[in-house]
Amino acid sequence: MxxxxxxxxxxxxxxxxxxxxxxxxxxxxxxxxxxxxxxxxxxxxxxxxxxxxxxxxxxxxxxxxxxxxxxxxxxxxxxxxxxxxxxxxxxxxxxxxxxxxxxxxxxxxxxxxxxxxxxxxxxxxxxxxxxxxxxxxxxxxxxxxxxxxxxxxxxxxxxxxxxxxxxxxxxIPVRQGFHPVPRPVDGPRELLVMGGGLGLIPHADTLLSALVATPNLHVTVITGKNEALRRELQQAYPSFTVLGYTDRVAEYMAKADLLLTKAGGITTFEAIHAGTPLCLLRPFLMQEEANARYVEQHGFGTVLWQKGYEVETLLALLQSPEELADMRQRMAVSLRSLxxxxxxxxxxxxxxxxxx
Structure with a gap:
């Protein structure tokens, strides 16, 4: 065929x-x-x-x-x-x-x-x-x-x-390899930051600067094909793991406690399959608004709608293991309904x- x-x-x-x-x-x-x-x-x-x-x-x-x-x-x-x-x-x-x-x-x-x-x-x-x-x-x-x-x-x-x-x-179709794995109870929290294929991370400086001073947190940033942004962030935040394009997204997503990203349809469903709770950047493209509301309505994550409160909202979610566990459970239930x-x-x- x-x-x-x-x-x-x-x-x-x-x-x-x-x-x-x-x-x-x-x-x-x-x-x-x-x-x-x-x-x-x-x-x-x-x-x-x-x-x-x-x-x-x-x-x-x-x-x-x-x-x-x-x-x-x-x-x-x-x-x-x-x-x-x-x-x-x-x-x-x-x-x-x-x-x-x-x-x-x-x-x-x-x-x-x-x-x-x-x-x-x-x-x-x-x-x-x-x-x-x-x-x-x-x-x-x-x-x-x-x-x-x-x-x-x-x-x-x-x-x-x-x-x-x-x-x-x-x-929405997801490549093989995206599936939940047990997260360690102890150790630093793992935050994964992604900007999609174009590496778009609005207000990156404000968010990432606040995360540098956060104790017990390891941050990985994937900038996709945006090589200029990768070099910039690597120099500005040496304590972070900063990557460009990688075919190991499933691996990084699986070990993350939370994913900070744009509300793209593919990334959203990759996170759902991996059981990785979402913190979505405020959408600026119209199709992303619907994706963000879908995530919010189903309890898969939170959306940084309110300007000036992005850091506060993100850190509160990272420090709430019960809320993150509930999001992972909702993702698993949703997948069974497809x-x-x-x-x-x-x-x-x-x-x-x-x-x-």
Whole structure:
């Protein structure tokens, strides 16, 4: 069976989700042929640096502009160069001989949907929504199944007319290796600080400076691909463990008593799988606001909403083992409620129904 997973580097979350899906498929069927493709790099390689560069700049320095553009896209779904991209998709599907297409990116879902509408193709399209908020861009008319993170996301899709049998509440996909391990009762508390793939840690100086003087606390900071920030923090906080990009995130998360991070969908569910309570930085991107409220409502962590009280809130949580234990318990209960249907399960179930 040939499976094509489409993604893009608008942040690292979509790519990490694609990697997690690939791992799950190969675990279930080692004979499957799975190819992960960056749709921008494959279909518009000459625009790759411009597209991703503009995205990174906007998120880093113009988050307000990003949110405005995101809201506009929600009111009028726009897939640029649709006619040209349909031709590119046709060639890509021919080259891959795909039996199934999985998308972790709204743009690729829109392009595959446009391809199916234009050509009459019946190739199955499954979309993984990588945030709790199902933004309108995720809705592509020719999507056969949506895999979503929470029941609230499912309800959003149902209100938009998606039939219940086409929505699976499976959680946002997480790579293998994220699972709880026993935490030592004694010893220093372990705080893990992460800024996502772009290394965005708002108000880092204020928070980290306060943590330096906190007794019985060890801090590990992962800055992702932000090498400039890694060097800066390494020099400013020699007592901390400061890392750049690493493939050992699961290991660091497993031994942390608390994770201080942005409210990204992937990181949130990695923490839930690892049983690591969350302290979320105040969101500044609109999709992160929904993720943060999800964490708060389910009792998986706390959100630093109130300016000026970030340090106080963070330290109070670190010094409350009972509250942290309750958060870990809530995470474990939530995982048991997820639907275990995988893309392969859904594919073969659909084939059997069609044959009847």
């Amino acid at each position: 040939n499976i094509l997973i489409l993604t893009g580097q608008f942040g690292m979350g979509h790519v990490v989700a694609a990697q997690a899906i690939e791992q799950e498929i190969l675990r279930q069927d080692p004979t499957a042929s799975v190819v992960v493709v960056d749709i921008v790099e494959r279909c518009a390689p000459q625009l790759r640096r411009l597209v991703y560069g503009c995205f990174d700049f906007t998120v880093n320095y113009c988050s307000g502009v990003y949110n405005i553009l995101n809201r506009m896209a929600g009111h009028c779904s726009c897939s640029p160069m649709k006619r040209t991209m349909v031709q590119k998709v046709d060639q890509m599907l021919y080259d891959s001989q795909a039996d199934l297409v999985i998308s972790t990116l709204p743009l690729s879902s829109q392009y595959i949907s446009a391809y199916k509408q234009t050509t009459g193709s019946s190739i199955p399209l499954y979309t993984y929504v990588t945030d709790i908020e199902a933004h309108n861009e995720w809705i592509a008319p020719e999507t056969d199944c949506y895999f979503v993170g929470d029941e609230s996301t499912r309800q959003q899709l149902l209100r938009r007319g998606i039939s219940p049998e086409r929505v699976v509440v499976s959680g 639907d275990l249907v995988t893309p392969l399960d859904y594919f073969w179930q659909s084939r059997r129904k069609a044959a009847c």
